[in-house]
Amino acid sequence: MSDAKTIAIIGAGIVGVSAAIWLQRDGHRVILIDKAGPGEGTSYGNGGVLASCSIVPVTVPGLLRKAPKMLFSPSQPLFMKWGYLPKLLPWLTQYLKHANANDVERIAAALTPIVGDSLNDHEALAKGTGAEKWIVPSDYLFLYENRAQFEGDAFGWEIRRKHGFQWEELEGDAFRAYDPVFAQDIGFAAKLSDHGHITDPGRYVKDLAAHVEAQGGQIIQATVQDIAYENDQVVGVRAGGETIACDTALITAGVWSGPLAARLGVSVPLESERGYHLELIEPSAMPRSPVMVASGKFVATPMDGRIRLAGIVEFGGLDAAPSRAPFELLKKNARAAFPGVTWKEEVEWMGHRPAPADSIPIIGEVPNIKGAYLGFGHHHIGLTGGPKTGRLLAQMIADRTPNTDVSVYAPSRYATQ
The missing domain is CATH 3.50.50.60 (FAD/NAD(P)-binding domain)
Structure with missing residues (x-):
């Protein structure tokens, strides 16, 4: 050239x-x-899911009302290092202005061309390289306790539907037949096909x-x-x-x-959305596909010799050390979601997702x-x-x-x- x-x-x-x-x-x-x-x-530390359907931002309508309760509950996946709040406030103010239906629609429309065909995009990228072996086509499931809990997320699912995403609804025995590894109180799944995951992102x-x-x-x-x-x-x-x-x-x-x-x-206006993962090494059983467990807002992904749990959000800047509570919450959520699974050891990681205010x-x-x-x-x-x-x-x-x-x-x- x-x-x-x-x-x-x-x-x-x-x-x-x-x-x-x-x-x-x-x-x-x-x-x-x-x-x-x-x-x-x-x-290196992401959840490993090629999550094409993840076009709905965190800033959904009602976030402003829910966020304070989430911050003060140890069982919710949102954490704050309070000493960082004064520095965070200008960004946070802009971020929360987008927690409305019109902006969510606009953001989803912007994200869909970037993520909507992720599996094919990765396969085209990795073709002819030594990285192809890490890409696994798979379903991606959102797990709920029951249909009512699923219907509580109707706003996000309707946005996905508008952008061409389709899913199969598995209830009760149909879900257990698909994957028996999960707890009995998880009785409903929305299963999206044509997704994928990476079995060792790093x-x-x-x-x-x-x-x-x-x-x-x-x-x-x-x-x-x-x-x-x-x-x-x-x-x-x-x-x-x-x-x-x-x-x-x-x-x-x-x-x-x-x-x-x-x-x-x-x-x-950019902040670190501090993300945590916990890896369960040599588990006794694996999920069949990557899943998002709605009750704990965490992802469990089968990887090479381990299950990776990810999905916590913490605001605390770039310099503070990792917190203990997010790791403990991931472990607690994992035991609740797949109570029969044991593992030999755990590996912890914390990193920084780049979060623009819009x-x-x-x-x-x-x-x-x-x-x-x-x-x-x-x-x-x-x-x-x-x-x-x-x-x-x-x-x-x-x-x-x-x-x-x-x-x-x-x-x-x-x-x-």
């Missing part, structure tokens, strides 16, 4: 690595830069990154301080005391993208700086939407028009200059 570019990608999680692969397939030279190395951050991203390297890409472990540009055109990335020359820079560093984007004149990712070129692009802000659906996001960015960088309306993701909505 005569117009081949040198592209520095800051952040080697699922979005950055996806972009790298699609850019290489277009003939570009890529440099992946990450402070910890590929697949070490949020992409190794999946590392194998994708290894493919990038095998195809001539460069991987650098360093912390990026700034983007260098002259005459409003990117010329390099400053990392580890040196400038790495490039003509395009792409920021895909999750929640750590905010300060770099701000230096480019894009001030995103729940819509930031994807596209920075206004007024040629060659600077952003791709972050996926809340809890980064793994699901990573491959499509990377592909859209590769198309934009190649000056091709994506077949998706990308204006809704534009960084210009947060431009300060």
